[in-house]
Amino acid sequence: MDWGALHTILGGVNKHSTSIGKIWLTVLFIFRIMILVVAAERVWGDEQDDFICNTLQPGCKNVCYDHFFPISHIRLWALQLIFVSTPALLVAMHVAYRRHEKKRQFRKGDQKCEYKDIEEIRRQRFRIEGSLWWTYTSSIFFRLIFEAVFMYAFYFMYDGFRMPRLMKCSAWPCPNTVDCFVSRPTEKTVFTIFMIAVSSICILLNVAELCYLLTKFFLRRSKKAGNPKHHPNHENKEETKQNEMNELISDSCQNTVIGFSS
Amino acid sequence: MSWGFLRDLLSGVNKYSTGVGRIWVAVVFVFRLLVYIAAAENIWKYEHDEFECNIRQPGCENVCFDHFFPISHIRLWALQLIMVSTPSLLVVFHVAYRENREKRHNQKLYRNPGEIDGGLLCTYLISLILKTGFEIVFLVLFYKLYNGFKVPHLVKCDVRPCPNTVDCYISKPTEKMIFLCFLVATSCLCIVLNLSELSYLIFKYSIKCYLKRYIQKHQ
Numbered sequence: 099m100d101w102g103a104l105h106t107i108l109g110g111v112n113k114h115s116t117s118i119g120k121i122w123l124t125v126l127f128i129f130r131i132m133i134l135v136v137a138a139e140r141v142w143g144d145e146q147d148d149f150i151c152n153t154l155q156p157g158c159k160n161v162c163y164d165h166f167f168p169i170s171h172i173r174l175w176a177l178q179l180i181f182v183s184t185p186a187l188l189v190a191m192h193v194a195y196r197r198h199e200k201k202r203q204f205r206k207g208d209q210k211c212e213y214k215d216i217e218e219i220r221r222q223r224f225r226i227e228g229s230l231w232w233t234y235t236s237s238i239f240f241r242l243i244f245e246a247v248f249m250y251a252f253y254f255m256y257d258g259f260r261m262p263r264l265m266k267c268s269a270w271p272c273p274n275t276v277d278c279f280v281s282r283p284t285e286k287t288v289f290t291i292f293m294i295a296v297s298s299i300c301i302l303l304n305v306a307e308l309c310y311l312l313t314k315f316f317l318r319r320s321k322k323a324g325n326p327k328h329h330p331n332h333e334n335k336e337e338t339k340q341n342e343m344n345e346l347i348s349d350s351c352q353n354t355v356i357g358f359s360s
Numbered sequence: 361m362s363w364g365f366l367r368d369l370l371s372g373v374n375k376y377s378t379g380v381g382r383i384w385v386a387v388v389f390v391f392r393l394l395v396y397i398a399a400a401e402n403i404w405k406y407e408h409d410e411f412e413c414n415i416r417q418p419g420c421e422n423v424c425f426d427h428f429f430p431i432s433h434i435r436l437w438a439l440q441l442i443m444v445s446t447p448s449l450l451v452v453f454h455v456a457y458r459e460n461r462e463k464r465h466n467q468k469l470y471r472n473p474g475e476i477d478g479g480l481l482c483t484y485l486i487s488l489i490l491k492t493g494f495e496i497v498f499l500v501l502f503y504k505l506y507n508g509f510k511v512p513h514l515v516k517c518d519v520r521p522c523p524n525t526v527d528c529y530i531s532k533p534t535e536k537m538i539f540l541c542f543l544v545a546t547s548c549l550c551i552v553l554n555l556s557e558l559s560y561l562i563f564k565y566s567i568k569c570y571l572k573r574y575i576q577k578h579q
Contacts (some may be wrong), residue, residue, distance in 0.1 A: 103367055104394065139402075146531060148409060156414040157514070157529035162512055168534040176399040178389060187386055195379075229547065269415070269512075 100133050104183055111186045113223050114193050114230075118307040123298060126183065128298045134175055138289050141282055142172040148281030155273055162278045164266035168255065169288070171337055175293060178248040182300070185237035185244075192233040193224055226311070227318075235311055242304050259294055261286040366445055371450040376455055376474050376484075380557040384550060391442060391546045396434075400539050402436035403532055410531030417521055424517035424528045430505065433536065437543055440498040447490035454483040481565060485558065492554045495547050502540075509544055511536045511571070545554060 105127060112123055145167075151159045200222075226234050253259065261283040268275040280286070367389070374385050407429075413421045458473040458480070476484050502509065511533040518525040530536075 101398065103364075104390075146406070154411050157527060160412055160529040160531050161513055164532055164534050167532075169538050170403075170532075170535060172405065173399045173535065173539075175396070180398065181396055184390055189388065191382065191386070194382075271529075339467065 101135060104180075107190065108183060109188045111193075112187060113122055115234075116226065116227070116310060117312060118303055122303045122306045122307065123186075125296065125300060125303065126179070130175075130300075131290075132294070133292070133296075134172070134179065135212070138172055138175065138293070140331075141285050141289055142170060144281060145170065149278065151267065151272070151276050151278040153272060153276045155271055155276075158267070158269075158272040158276060159278070161269045161333075162265070162276065164273065165267060165269050166265050166278070169287075171256075171290060173253075174248065174252060174255075178297075182241055184241040184293055188237045188240075189234055192230055196224060196230070197222075231311065231315065235308065238304050238308050238311070242301060242308070245297055245301050247303070249294065252294070257285070259290050260351070261290065284358050362546075363393060366393065366442065369449065369452075370445060372452055373445075376451050378476070378561070380393060380558060382552055384553045384557070387546065387550060387553065387569070387576060388441070388445065392543075392550075394540065395539075396437060396441065400437065400543075402432060403535050403539060404432060407432065407531060411528065412531075413517065413522070413526050413528040415526045417523055418523040420517070420519075420526060421528070423519045424515070424522065426514050426527065427517060427519050428528070428530075433502075433506070433511075433540060435496065436502060436505075440494070443494045443498070444491055446493070447487035450483050450487045451480070452492075456482050470490075476561070477565075481561065485561060488554050488558045488561075492551055492558075495551050495554070497549055499544065502544075509537070509540050511540065 102121060107130050108127075112120055115123065116279075146163055149159060149163050151162055225229060261280060263280060263283045265278045265280065266275050363567055367446055370385050370389055370393075374382055377385065411421060411425045415421075427439065455474050458470055462469050462473065511530060513530055513533040515528050516525050518529050
């Protein structure tokens with residue numbers, strides 16, 4: 099059990115996302131989760147063992163480490179990734195609920211239902227409109243909030259994004275002000291800046307997706323207001339076919355992403 | 361055999377749950393299991409090695425660690441996850457029993473073996489009560505064993521063979537406390553979800569029962 103399980107859940111949401119949403123998901127998995135598992139965890143692996151204080155006083159190192167690192171970078175990132183991925187679950191639940199309703203309609207033999215069998219309902223990709231639009235937009239909004247909150251928490255807790263080489267500690271039971279040395283400070287700074295940069299890219303992608311959805315919404319409304327006689331069903335089916343083709347292309351690109359294992 | 365088994369179990373349970381039940385599965389999966397494996401496990405990994413006492417007496421550290429941590433937080437957390445997910449197996453077994461029965465008698469005995477009614481409703485309600493019970497038991501156990509959910513950075517130990525009262529320092533107490541608070545919060549959220557699902561099901565089926573009797577009476 100590892101991040102691969104999250105990949106499976108979110109992969110399902112991928113089908114119903116916009117193109118920007120798909121890019122966001124790829125960036126999340128390749129540049130954040132994969133980097134975290136493959137590289138960052140090793141860099142922070144020996145953080146307490148190699149945190150050395152210039153004193154023989156037992157307990158001083160523990161207390162100083164706890165004082166300077168109330169919560170480790172790596173754990174904060176893991177929490178950030180989990181919280182940021184969670185709003186996509188809202189979309190997944192909404193889609194599952196819609197599918198369930200369509201299956202119920204199909205089973206009742208409703209005339210309005212245009213599907214030939216249950217498999218088609220299972221494979222169908224829903225357009226982002228109506229209540230699904232609201233769920234999708236709120237999920238992007240929550241994602242933005244979580245990203246911003248975690249970035250601020252990082253900045254606030256560690257006084258910036260730089261890892262110092264030396265920290266001066268005078269917490270009890272250290273006998274006086276003691277020099278404590280952090281292990282691999284430069285490597286940690288590099289990874290911290292990398293993660294912050296990718297976080298910022300994800301924030302920009304989310305903002306772009308939000309603007310795109312809002313623009314589409316207002317355009318659709320003005321189109322409907324200006325042209326009440328168009329035929330939605332015909333347009334839907336053609337667009338759905340085109341979307342399915344685009345989705346097949348993007349899925350085949352997605353499948354070249356290596357599976358994660360820890 | 362690892363946590364993948366629990367993941368498969370939870371996915372299987374998802375099929376026969378109500379809407380609130382599915383939210384519960386998502387919460388357990390993402391906020392408890394994933395956080396445990398991705399973050400919490402590593403915090404407690406070297407807790408014994410990093411537990412340091414201000415004494416050179418051999419054996420004193422071991423004895424003090426054992427005195428203050430009869431069972432490690434992380435092991436209690438893992439046990440809680442397992443115990444809380446297991447009652448859902450009852451529902452899975454009951455549905456499998458129904459499907460088996462239909463196969464044996466070679467006829468359709470139930471409208472839908474996975475639909476929550478009759479005996480399956482009782483099994484589902486029992487599983488909800490058990491889940492809630494286990495959550496509460498473990499929270500109380502945590503509270504009683506560790507005198508609250510706070511992890512002190514220093515504990516004073518005077519167990520033999522320590523020659524006198526010795527200062528012992530726990531590693532990463534703040535981080536451990538943060539994750540314990542997270543555990544308690546998600547536990548409480550799961551209790552609330554279970555109780556709301558319980559009330560929803562009881563309410564729904566009592567209304568159904570009442571309406572049935574009312575219609576029968578008037579016929």
